[in-house]
Amino acid sequence: MSDNRKIAEDILSGVGGEENILSVAHCATRLRIMVKDKEKIDQAAIENTEKVKGAFFNSGQYQIILGTGTVNRIYEEVRQLGVAGSTKAEQSKEAVKSGNGFQRAIRTFGDVFVPIIPVLVATGLFMGLRGLVLQEQILAIFGMTPDDISQNFILFTQILTDTAFIFLPALVAWSTFRVFGGTPIVGMVLGLMLVSPALPNAWGVAGGDVQPLEFLGFIPVVGYQGSVLPAFIAGILGAKLERQIRKWTPEALDLIITPFLTLLIMITLALFVIGPIFHSLENVILDGTVAVLEWPFGISGLIIGGINQIIVVTGIHHIFNLLEIQLLAKFGNNPYNAIITCSIAAQGGAALAVGLKTKSKKLKALALPSSLSAFLGITEPAIFGVNLRYGKPFIMGLIGGAAGGFIASLMGLKATGMAITVIPGMLLYLNGQILQYLFINLVAIGVAFVLTWMFGYSDKKNLETGK
Known part of the structure; x- marks a missing residue:
């Protein structure tokens, strides 16, 4: 029996068996299960299952964090065990019946705008690449100046960067x-x-x-x-x-x-x-x-960088897609991205500190890949699998995000797009901002890492209490 098949069986058992499952779907990182009776779920058993980085109810679904790639394999094993599958969209239609009016509105808002984001990501990358190739320093390498760029090439780049917003x-x-x-x-x-x-x-x-x-x-x-x-x-x-x-x-x-x-x-x-x-x-x-x-003295970056991941935990962060889209459509840049990048990187820094400091092989195997996931822009494994579970690392990550966001705001960093952050997000800052972008990420990661290492995690305190 493969490890993934055993994990799938343990998950089915933990959620109350096949008879308690209405449907199963998945997204980039999470297995999403619609259950008949929440009381039949054994939360401890699920969280102690190999490769599971956390589990919680959100949007009317029981969401089990497995991480990129892993979730696809576990989902296929669950399907082969005879559980009915459905698309994420189909589950959303069922889940929309649950929760209060505000939660349903936010879910609907996300359902509308999330499918649009990939083309806006591509547009942002086109903007970044255009900014890179049109820099005087880059052109000078090839013995050219901005005056040497043909109007036909400029027109071609405008097609790439303007069409989605038009x-x-x-x-x-x-x-x-x-x-x-x-x-x-x-x-x-x-x-x-x-x-x-x-x-x-x-x-x-x-x-x-x-x-x-x-x-x-x-x-x-x-x-x-x-x-x-x-x-x-x-x-x-x-x-x-x-x-x-x-x-x-x-x-x-x-x-x-x-x-x-x-x-x-x-x-x-x-x-x-x-x-x-x-x-x-x-x-x-x-x-x-x-x-x-534009609040002075970096105040906006300090506040937004500090609270962004709290908003992510509540699940209402999709509402900010509208603001980012508006910023890009009106000004062609997005200062919000640089700030939230710091909040994401910082959670990765906190999880990295836990992974390097702990002597528990299971926790190390959970925390280190989770930190890498955060550095690629996906924080759920780090937040729900490590930082929130132990409490203090999450707080240290919030402080790191506030520190990085503060500097990003002072520097006036502005992305050329949206929806990608940390390492992939470098592509949005190729227009002469890449060094500043790397600096704010290192600040966010460094502050969160040092605080977590010094004050945020102790094997003796956490492992002995069974956390």
Whole structure:
């Protein structure tokens, strides 16, 4: 019997047996199990299972942290043992029924924006690479100056870096329709209508070079390039409207009537009501975010770097995707990324200290890979498997994150993208900021490591108490 098969059997036994499982899915690091009866779960048995780095309930699912790669193998073993599998999206639809209204709203927000993030990551990498190759020092290596770069090459790089944000409303409306039960392609077309070339370009209007259209003498109508909230709200209402129209429409006419009425009604509402109202609200949110990030003396970095991983533990961190997307769409940079990178790196530093200091082979085998995972941008194994379990390492990690975030804020570091951090995040700082980026990460890791080593962990205290 393979080790993974034994682990899968132990997990099934720990959650109350196959008969207590509704479905199993997985994400990048966690096995996600929907159970019938929470009381049948043996938490201690699960946490003591080999390769398990922690387990907890979140979003209506029992989530077992196994780590990147491992989770895929354990999931396949669980499936081979006869347990019904489902996709993460299917589980989310079931899980959305659980939790309070705020928790359900946050989960829904994440379901909408998480699928969009990969293309924004790619766009951020394109921005970083463009910044690298256009640096005077880099060009000088090849005997070139910025004046030697052809306009055709500049145009090519603009296609890579600008397209996702120009058509961002289409991506948002598509994903929102998908989550709220509408037809995704109808949502995409609605989003494309919001950035139609027939409308005054939003960036041109913002720059004062283009005038918005005016209807009824007081309703401004513009394109919504790079905008999020108008497409999000239009997507919610559009999906619900489409479902209602479909109920009322004879089946023989559904193909014609439903998309026609949905798009006609929604683009009218989007341009004349939803757009003006929620674009203004979006600007207020963005201005507030920028004001906080520009607090003097590094205060914003100190606070955000210190509390970010607490927010991650609560599971509501996806709401900040909106803020990062807005920053990138409006300014082409993202100072928030540098700060949260420090909070992530610091948790890795704390777990690394535990792994190097402990004499327990089991804890060492858990803590060292968990720290590496954090340095690659995924903190759940380090947080739930090590730092929160022993308490003080988590606090020391928060202090390290605050220290690194403080310096990142003082230095004014700004990423070219979002969603990747620590080691992979270096690709977002190739535009002349890489040395500063490495420095803030080393500060965050170093502070967390030293504090954990000195004050945050003791084999004698923790292992003797059975923690």
